[in-house]
Amino acid sequence: MYIKHVHLHEMKMKLKHPFATSFGTMQEKHFYIIEVVDELGNTGYGESVAFTEPWYTEETAKTNEYIIREFLIDLLRGKKISHPDEVTDIFSPIRRNNMAKAAIEGAIWDAHAKRNHQTLAEALGGTKTEIDVGVSIGIEENIDDLLHIIEGYVQEGYKRIKLKIKPGKDIDVLRAVREHFPNTPIMADANSAYTLEDIEHLKQLDQFDLMMIEQPLGHDDIIDHAQLQKELNTPICLDESIHSLVDAQTAIQLNSCKVMNIKIGRVGGLTEAKKIHDLCAQHGIDVWCGGMLEAGVGRAHNIALTTLPFFTMPGDTSGSSRYWEKDIIQPEVTVDQGVIHVPTKYGIGYEIDQQALQEFKISTKSFNLF
Numbered sequence: 387m388y389i390k391h392v393h394l395h396e397m398k399m400k401l402k403h404p405f406a407t408s409f410g411t412m413q414e415k416h417f418y419i420i421e422v423v424d425e426l427g428n429t430g431y432g433e434s435v436a437f438t439e440p441w442y443t444e445e446t447a448k449t450n451e452y453i454i455r456e457f458l459i460d461l462l463r464g465k466k467i468s469h470p471d472e473v474t475d476i477f478s479p480i481r482r483n484n485m486a487k488a489a490i491e492g493a494i495w496d497a498h499a500k501r502n503h504q505t506l507a508e509a510l511g512g513t514k515t516e517i518d519v520g521v522s523i524g525i526e527e528n529i530d531d532l533l534h535i536i537e538g539y540v541q542e543g544y545k546r547i548k549l550k551i552k553p554g555k556d557i558d559v560l561r562a563v564r565e566h567f568p569n570t571p572i573m574a575d576a577n578s579a580y581t582l583e584d585i586e587h588l589k590q591l592d593q594f595d596l597m598m599i600e601q602p603l604g605h606d607d608i609i610d611h612a613q614l615q616k617e618l619n620t621p622i623c624l625d626e627s628i629h630s631l632v633d634a635q636t637a638i639q640l641n642s643c644k645v646m647n648i649k650i651g652r653v654g655g656l657t658e659a660k661k662i663h664d665l666c667a668q669h670g671i672d673v674w675c676g677g678m679l680e681a682g683v684g685r686a687h688n689i690a691l692t693t694l695p696f697f698t699m700p701g702d703t704s705g706s707s708r709y710w711e712k713d714i715i716q717p718e719v720t721v722d723q724g725v726i727h728v729p730t731k732y733g734i735g736y737e738i739d740q741q742a743l744q745e746f747k748i749s750t751k752s753f754n755l756f
């Protein structure tokens with residue numbers, strides 16, 4: 387396969403509800419839909435997942451666009467791609483910028499699957515026909531509001547509830563939630579809001595029977611988490627500090643976590659995500675697929691990845707309606723009793739809703755590679 391055209395669609399979509407983490411509150415998503423066309427006319431779609439501000443990792447929507455436009459597209463010129471696994475190597479002269487790489491690599495995976503008359507899940511080696519999903523809930527000012535929100539998602543059948551926490555919005559919140567929902571699988575995500583100084587404080591989490599605590603310490607730390615895991619019964623799950631297979635190897639070797647959250651964007655694409663999945667399977671580290679408040683294209687990629695067998699825990703890929711009044715794919719992603727039925731059409735398995743794309747699109751830049 388040769389990539390002939392790349393189109394970058396700049397998008398802005400408003401979230402239904404503001405989403406608050408330990409860093410701040412998000413109201414809208416600014417991102418790019420990457421459309422690639424191969425020499426036979428097959429089209430593939432990818433989505434850049436970085437946020438407007440660089441608080442989660444160093445990337446932003448604008449750095450994603452800049453790196454794709456100025457560097458990654460040029461690297462594809464004249465390159466024969468026999469398999470999308472080769473794209474990681476093609477992009478290797480560019481350091482990091484993993485979400486930029488993943489956005490275009492994902493589009494190439496989609497085009498490759500369509501070209502071979504396969505679903506993206508099949509192309510990746512996935513086997514599940516349905517996947518279990520949970521929901522991630524932002525920090526709420528008011529505990530009664532939070533309990534009400536949780537109640538709604540429990541009624542909908544989501545397989546687990548993830549709560550964002552931060553210092554001052556942790557122990558009391560979790561105590562109230564556990565009292566109201568004694569049997570619901572619950573986990574907490576701190577987005578690196580604590581340090582090792584908080585070790586005694588964090589030990590209080592053990593009383594709530596949490597599935598795991600996600601990224602309690604530094605966004606770039608793997609060492610302190612190993613020390614914390616020794617002191618905690620609650621399994622630690624790493625998110626922000628895993629950017630590659632090598633990071634995953636380091637974390638496993640140091641016993642820094644018992645669970646890993648794999649995000650396609652954070653690790654630079656589906657190929658690297660698959661490698662981390664395989665490594666975790668070998669070492670008995672449970673994995674699940676994280677989310678970046680994606681629109682439909684990114685959501686479809688997450689669903690396909692999650693069909694790999696060792697995604698043993700429910701992920702954060704909730705239904706489209708949990709985020710958006712209207713999504714950009716047809717049909718939208720729906721969740722039925724905590725389960726998403728994996729689509730059976732070729733590629734990402736959903737059509738782009740062209741009308742919705744136009745509605746939320748700010749501009750398009752097009753590049754001809756030959």
Ligand code: OSB
Pocket residue numbers: 407442521522575577625676677678679680702703704
């Ligand atoms: O840490 O997983 C995270 C949202 C924004 C930034 C970081 C995270 C999250 C989520 C929500 O937890 C995941 C989703 O529902 O897409």
Ligand code: MG
Pocket residue numbers: 575577600601625626647676
């Ligand atoms: Mg997280």
